[in-house]
Amino acid sequence: MRFSAPIFRLKRQARLLARRQGIPLNQALDRVASEEGFRSWSHLASTCSEQRASDRILGKLSAGDLLLLGARPGHGKTLLGLELAASARDLGRTGIFFTLNDNERDVLDRLATIGAERKRGSAFVIVDTSDEICADYVIARLGKTEDDALAVIDHLQLLDQRRSTPDLATQIRALKSYAEASGAIVVTISQIDRGFELTGKRVPDVSDVRLPNPLDLTVFDKTCFLHAGEVLLETAA
Structure with a gap:
């Protein structure tokens, strides 16, 4: 599955979202993952088949x-x-x-x-x-x-x-x-x-x-x- 941006950019988006809205980082990560069509960030990470x-x-x-x-x-x-x-x-x-x-x-x-x-x-x-x-x-x-x-x-x-x-x-x-x-x-x-x-x-x-x-x-x-x-x-x- 193709993402809208590389993983490192999605992580950066989540970090900025957490700071901007004052929410825990794990919530921001899940929100970004949801926008990519995944249940959670862990679901997104487990679906990424490319070796780190x-x-x-x-x-x-x-x-x-x-x-x-x-x-x-x-x-x-x-x-x-x-x-x-x-x-x-x-x-x-x-x-x-x-x-x-x-x-x-x-x-x-x-x-x-x-x-x-x-x-x-x-x-x-x-x-x-x-x-x-x-x-x-x-x-x-x-x-x-x-x-x-x-x-x-x-x-x-x-x-x-x-x-x-x-x-x-x-x-x-x-x-x-x-x-x-x-x-x-x-x-x-x-x-x-x-x-x-x-x-x-x-x-x-x-x-x-x-x-x-x-x-x-x-x-x-x-x-x-x-x-x-x-x-x-x-x-x-």
Whole structure:
């Protein structure tokens, strides 16, 4: 069955509806599903036969990988990052979502849209919203996990904003070295330059990544770019 919009856009519609009308997110999700002709959001989700993008990506990640995940605003990169963190337990890993972009309530709302609400005291998804997030902070936090970690950092460009931290290239190299040594998987969400929308390309690529300062993107083992529901995962050159 075809939907009126990609799943990530339907989830976004529900989140905006919940905020606009002051109703619980699960009610907003059910309302959006009803408009699509389903009994509930769970009915819609169970009817969608397409394998989740996060499952496809997880199946191609290996210990020590550094993944760049990029998209323009509103195209689902943060939700996909959360899905990866929430699914880390399927790989026997601890999923940790570091964000310098959203507050904890925003993150929990987004987790609810993918049916992965964080339970208090559990490691279903560890959410870290510290203002101190940088490569050294992430590495120290990952070193405290009992299991191998899958870390998602939201987002790449914000790592480069504080003068007290090393430059972005140094931080990314440190994350790569740590991932290789520890077997962790590190995903960095990235902004895409607005000029991409004038290129005529269906999906962004590394040339469209917005970089405030120079960064050799070949340090990433894999890249994943999203646009209008299309997902392109590639091994970096």
